[in-house]
Amino acid sequence: MADVTVTHSPERERYVLTVDGEQAGYLDYVDEVDVRLLTHTVVHETHAGNGYAAVLTKAALDDVRDSGKRARAVCSYVAKYAExxxxxxxxxxxxADR
Structure with a gap:
């Protein structure tokens, strides 16, 4: 079983997905006062098809919830996940403009 972690990099406005010590993807965002715009989700091709985008998105949404902010899904993947x-x-x- 792979060692999968998601870390938050606030200085880069990014959540980083790591699989077995290797960066496997990321989810970018833009912070506003009380809303975090989730703008772009990427899972590198070598790790595609393993459900890692869902792991990354869940971690980001959990973090937003814990921060007391709201999230706005600009990224189509995040929007589908939320639905x-x-x-x-x-x-x-x-x-609405995604």
């Missing part, structure tokens, strides 16, 4: 996971309805909204 499939109603347990995040209290924290995420889908941007």
């Amino acid at each position: 499939k996971h109603p347990e995040y309805a209290d924290v995420v909204e889908v941007a």
Whole structure:
């Protein structure tokens, strides 16, 4: 089983996905006063198809919830994830212009 971690890099406005010690992807965002715009999700091709985008998105949404902010899904993947996971309805909204 792979060792999968997600770390928050606030200085880069990014969540970083690591698989077995290697960066496997990231989720970029832009912070506003009370909203975090989740703008772009990437999982590198060598790690695609393993559900890592979902792991990354869940970690980001959990972090946003814990911070007391709300999230706005600008990224199409995050928007689809939010639609499939109603347990995040209290924290995420889908941007109309995505």
